[in-house]
Amino acid sequence: MRDFGYQRAHDVSGAVALLGADPDARFLGGGTNLVDLMKTGVERPARLVDVRELPLDRIEVTEEGGLRIGATVTNSDLAAHPEVRRRYPALTQAVLAGASGQLRNMATVGGNLLQRTRCGYFADVSKPCNKRVPGSGCPAVEGEHRNHAILGASEHCVATHPSDMAVALTAFDAVVSYETADGPGELPLTEFYLPVGDTPHLETALPAGALITGVILPPAPVAAHSRYRKVRERASYAFAIGSLAAAMDVRDGVVRDVRLALGAVASRPWRAREAERLLTGGPVDAEAFAAAADAELAAAQPLPDNRYKVTLMRNLVVAVLTELAEEAAR
Structure with a gap:
């Protein structure tokens, strides 16, 4: 591990300045x-700026009726x-599915959003990886890719984003707030993560030097x-091979509102806009759910060893929406 400096920040502006x-x-x-x-040599910072003591550890109800979640709120507290x-x-369920209790006690909301892919080629500095070393190649395309992306990938990278929390936040139109030397800013989570394209090393739209200060849920x-x-x-402490955050409002047998976000299928949480469009105003039945899932997954471009994910995600959408429909009918 590279030698590094350490400083503890006591206010947001001071952290940004450091x-x-x-x-x-x-x-x-x-x-x-x-x-x-850092232990594996993937990250080699010269200095760590500790932000855990910043006053960003609260969860508050907004005037509009949503929630404001501070960036240093731990996953356990969230x-x-x-x-x-x-x-x-669904947000609580996603966080609880994400890691062991010990990790949730340490992990923060801001850090969760910024966690890097768990692709084995990315984590191994002896292997090429466009996300780690731009232009070096993506060996996963021809190599081990069973758990990799089926949506939104490119020949330059087929890694998936590992966060469970971010999938639920994406389904509910979360907005990321941040601070820079030029002042505060906001990014909808659907725009926070950049498409892979030919620059997979550029992962978020955060300005350089920005500090995430919180997440706003409308x-x-x-x-x-x-x-x-x-x-x-496996049953515990494993990253997803597929996940779904879903919400549905049913009245008189008709879908009035629905939110869907898919996880572990792309380099970012995948908001299923086409499926939502087809479901809204339609009937509440398995056939409609399957048709919506098929329409969303029509854009999938699986590799030979992860084709199973298309069927997996189709079945997952149908199963979870069916459960929500049955719950609404009680």
């Missing part, structure tokens, strides 16, 4: 991803918060009737 003074510095939250990458559990149950009555379902290769 990072601005050293282009090789990184913000440190819980460190559950960054420190691991999952346990009564307003999160009541207003956005009011969404449909979110109270939501759930998150994660499919993985």
Whole structure:
């Protein structure tokens, strides 16, 4: 591991200034991803700016009826918060599905959004990887890609984003707030992660030196009737091979509102806009659910060893929407 400096920030402007003074510095939250990458040599910061003591650890109800979640709120506190559990149950379920209790106690909301892919080629500095070393190639395309992307990928990268939390936040139109030396800014989470294209090393639209200060969830009555379902290769402490955050409002047998976001199928959480469009105003039955899933997955371009994900995600959409429909009918 490269020798590095360490400084603790005590206010947001001070943290931004510290990072601005050293282009090789990184913000440190819980460190559950960054420190691991430092150990393997993927990340080699010259300095860590510890932001855990910044006053960004609160969850508040907004005047509009949504939630404002501070960037240093731990995953455990987020999952346990009564307003999160009541207003956005799928978010609680996603966070609880994400890691062990020990990791959730350390991991922060801001850090969760910025975690890097778990692609084995990215994590191994002896292998080429366009995300780690631009222009070096993507060996996953011809190599091990069973758990890789089927949507939105390119010949330059087929890695997936690992966050469970971000999938639920995407379904509910979350907005990321941040601070730079020039002042505050906001990015809808659907625009926060950049498309892969031919620049997979550019992962987010955050300005250089920006510090995430929080996440804003707008009011969404449909979110109270939501759930998150994660499919993985073992029962616990594993990253998803496919996941779904879903919410649905049903009245008189008709879908009035629906939110769908897919996880572990792309380099970013995948908002299923086409499926939502087809479902809204339509009947509540398995045939309609399957047709909507098929329309969304028509854009899939799987590789030989991850074709199973197309069927997996189709079945997942149908199963979860059926459960929500049955729940609404009770």
